[in-house]
Amino acid sequence: MKSVDQGAIAVVRQRMAQLRAAKQATEEPERVLDLRLVPAALAAWAVTLLGLYLGWWASALCAALALPLTVMLLFRPKSRTAAGMLLVCGIVVAVAAIVSIRVHHSHEHPLRDLAQRGTFAELRVAIGADPRPLRTQGYGGNPAGAGRVAVPAELLHADVPGSNAIPGDGERLLLLAPADQWSVLLPGQHVTARGKLVPAEQNDLTVAVLSVRGSPAQVSEPPWWQGAAETLRHGLREASGVLAPEPAGLVPALVVGDTRNLAERVIAEFRTAGLTHLLAVSGANLAIVCGAVLLACRLLRLGPRTSGLLAGLALVGFVILARPEPSVLRAAVMGAIALLALVVGRERSALPALTVAVLLLLIVDSDLAVAPGFALSVLATAALVVLAPRWTKSLRSKGVPVGIAEALAVPAAAHLATAPVVAALSGQVSIVAVLANLVVAPAVAPVTILGVAAAATAPLSTTVAEWLVRLAGPPAHWLVAAGRWAAKVPGGELSWPAGTTGGLLLAALTLGFLVLLRFQRLRSLLAAGMVLLLIILVPTRVIRPGWPVTGWAAVACDVGQGDAIVLATTEPGRAVVVDTGPGPGPVDACLRRLGVQRIPVVVLSHLHADHIGGLEAVLDGRAVGAVAVGTLRHPRWAAQQVDRLTRRAGVPVLVMEAGHRVQLPGLHLETLGPVRQPPEPAAESDSGTPINDASLVLRATTPAGRILLTGDVELAGQSALLSDNVDLTADVLKVPHHGSRSTLPTFLAAVRPRVALVSAGAGNRYGHPSPLVVDALTSAGTRVLRTDQDGDIAVVATEHGPAVARRGEPRSPPR
Incomplete structure (x- = not known):
């Protein structure tokens, strides 16, 4: 009897196993994220931050502590845990050594000491990026958005009176120069600048800041690709002139990050509405352009290799158009990863690609560790490949159409991931950003694609370029109107502690929110909390905001x-x-x-x-x-x-x-x-x-x-x-x-x-x-x-x- 019972149980177990296997075969397999490289990327970022903020000795100490642990792990029995720890320790040693050398070289450079003394100098430099208006430095006689520009540069040679000649080895400088004479310079040009050295205030590898007096001298010709890019960008600006002033300034800003003609009011409204990311070249721009190329290739029934080649050429072309400076190259890497997630649909491969990209970019350019744009790019891309697909799948399982599900999930995930950094920088949390990004999403791609096409055709036919811009006009008008509407929503932004403390606080709350979403039973508690928050905020900030006070x-x-x-x-x-x-x-x-x-x-x-x-x-x-x-x-x-x-x-x-x-x-x-x-001031500078x-x-x-x-x-x-x-x-x-x-x-x-x-x-x-x-x-x-x-x-x-x-x-x- 006992043997019969055991046989029956075995048959039942076998049948249940078959049923589970059949069910799993018919269901979409659950994709598991590959997190193996994430600790290494985070460790590399942390070590770089320590070196930049505390000094070269801090990163050197990290390398000294990680090196013996790395050697010990080399001789331990192989296991998955040991291999992961070995990878992290090895990367910490390598990155810490690189950062220590760079920070020590920067801090010991002679120009840093000369800047502390306010010495006048003549520098031969290579322009590193487009001059940008000092929009946030409008104090005293310095104009807000006009008058002076900040010009990143690399030192080629320094001539300081009373000092020996200081050779340049690519050290980073920042030039503060008159806009009317310096804003026309292109990245890659070599110029001579004269002025007063002042200390650099940033926690990066910038050796000194030069407050420039006068015009650039001995200006060299720009590289051919920079000249070609400027020709295309100029053509886009000229063609955009057929639109009203605000959309005309927005089209070049949205397409290639050229904000020189964009109204200050639009910039402020986009900042309030959480749409500032649209005004800078990001991975989204590249994803749109390359995605359009892949879609055209699919309609033409081209093979995967041909499609990949054409998309790669579009990627390179757009990088040249937007200028191959560090921020654009970073966006190109992030855009390629976004394409991997959205077009190929393999977020399991995209996350390791993102971590490898972070590691390589930090090794190539340590200053990226303190760049807000880099943090925003990484967080937004991570949200795109980690959160957005899962949220889209969850919405689809509840009957939401795929297009609407993606339109809701992508901006929500990106905003949630980047909100701590934005709050740390601005001291505000936008509660309309997700809705604003959802409203403008349909207009971004048409403006980007038509703007790129207008820039490409402008040197050949101004008429064709203008007609392309006219087609981009309605969605550009919509973007301006949507940003203005979102900025005017009562209580649309909440005050938040600025700086690192505020950013970490919001990051902790965000993580808590995501943890609550993982548990079915806690979602009801979360929903109740959101309803309670609305009950409190709507009457106090929208219906009866208490401001202005009566009388x-x-x-x-x-x-x-x-x-x-x-x-x-x-x-x-x-x-x-x-x-x-x-x-x-x-x-x-x-x-x-x-x-x-x-x-x-x-x-x-x-x-x-x-x-x-x-x-x-x-x-x-x-x-x-x-x-x-x-x-x-x-x-x-x-x-x-x-x-x-x-x-x-x-x-x-x-x-x-x-x-x-x-x-x-x-x-x-x-x-x-x-x-x-x-009395009339003796000189314009006497202000x-x-x-x-x-x-x-x-x-x-x-x-x-x-x-x-x-x-x-x-x-x-x-x-x-x-x-x-x-x-x-x-x-x-x-x-x-x-x-x-x-x-x-x-x-x-x-x-x-x-x-x-x-x-x-x-x-x-x-x-x-x-x-x-x-x-x-x-x-x-x-x-x-x-x-x-x-x-x-x-x-x-x-x-x-x-x-x-x-x-x-x-x-x-x-x-």
Whole structure:
């Protein structure tokens, strides 16, 4: 009986095994990720970061610790675990040795010591990449997005007075140069530059920064491929001129990363909407171009070898078009991996290819370890080959059509993977980025393919290129409109701690989110948490955001290192704007939050970049009566920019002097200074204190009391106001020059404010506001608020005098 039972059990087991085998044969096999090389790539990245941030000794120490372990593992019995550890240790030794040598060579280079002393030098350099406008350096006399460019270069030879000749060995430099003379240079050209050496602030292998004076000298011819690329790029820019200005600037930016004609407002809106990646050459560009070639080959029934050859030629051609600089070459590697995952459908092979690419790129260029673009490329590509296929499969199993499933999974996976890096860089988390990328996805490929075709045909036929661009016009318009819509969504972005801490915090939350998704039972908990979050966020940030506060009379907008003050009238949606900050995005967002649509006058206290940089955004889409400036039209580039923007908007420019008054419902403006005609600066480069002292000083009488707006007036301008016995008393003071130490105690005593507003950028390198000024104000009983700490600050009228409210917080009276 026992033998019969055992035989029956054996038959049942055999039948069950057959059934399981049959079921597995009919089902799609589960693909297991090949993670063997991932620890090695992460270790190489970590070792490189240690060497760049801490010094050559840190990476050398890693090599010294890993070397004996590598030797021990060579003589251990072979096993999968031992082989994996041996691979990691061997790569750590190799990469650490390379990084140590490079960092030591960079730190010991003679130019680094000369830069610490601010020495003047003449350098022969090779241009390494396209000059890029200093869009984020709009402070003082330096224009935002114009005036100066940053030019990566490699040292060929250095001639420093009083020093021996310093031969160049390809050391990395950064040139800060005048845009009008240096922006036309192409990568690969050899030039001679003269200027002052200053220390490099980046944690990379850059030896020094040269603040260039004058034009490039002894300019060589560019390599033929760079000249060919510029011919094609120029043809694309010219052909794009048939479109409206914003789409015309977007097409070259989207196709080849050429943003020179792209409006600052579009750049700011794309940043808010989480679409900035579209404005740089990435693996997606190459995947689209090569994917189009493969699709055409499939329609023509060409064989796999021919298709692969043509796709490879398209890849090389696009790299030449977009310029074979490091970022483009990195994108080419990532694009090839993306094609491997999307076209071939073998993410098991794509992940090892990605890790090998990371290892090779870090070995070739150690600076990539600290490049945000490299991290974003790696994370986005990893999400494309790891998360997106699985999420697509999961959605398809629930009945979602394949096209919709991929359209949802790809942007969601890419955004989730890159969000920690974006948050660390910007201090914000976009909650509309996934939706925005989903909305623009259908338009990206047509613009890219038609733009590449227009660039390729422009040298042969301008007419054909223009017609191709016209075909790309509707999707380009759609991209601009979608970015603008997404940027205007109330509560579309959340403030987040910037820097490494904020990035690691969001990365931990992201990993936790992905872990929860793996467990069926925990998904319900996750869904409930998301619903609860929406219940909290929608009423507080969208339906009743709590901002602006009722009865606000003035708001100091948080625009970074610059000024932008909004003065309300008693008419809804109508306000005066005094200064516009260093860039278009922050001031535009502030005005949108306040609901300002009509502006009787925009007052520019003076023409420094951190006060006029957002003028284009203020004028765009709002009814502006006039732009008022002082009598000093300097710097010239700034005066020309104001004239150009106001002419394009059809807005007149008025000149204000001491004694001028503006009367509006609920608001009276009086110009107090400058009390003397400011002298013309001796030179264009003399753009600091003389122009600051020429700032318009305004007193605004509002329901909340008198508000003194001082621009950037410094010691001489303040002394002139005091010596002329100008009545400076006010309830609220906009502290001069972002709270710099160039403020007289007697000036503060003459104002006797109850509230002081300081407009400054978080972590600015100028030390604003000065602790001396803040202490002087607080010692006198003045409540000091700062935009770098408090964000937007509103002044509100109460029966007890002016109260203040910070964005998202209840109003409180001055102490």
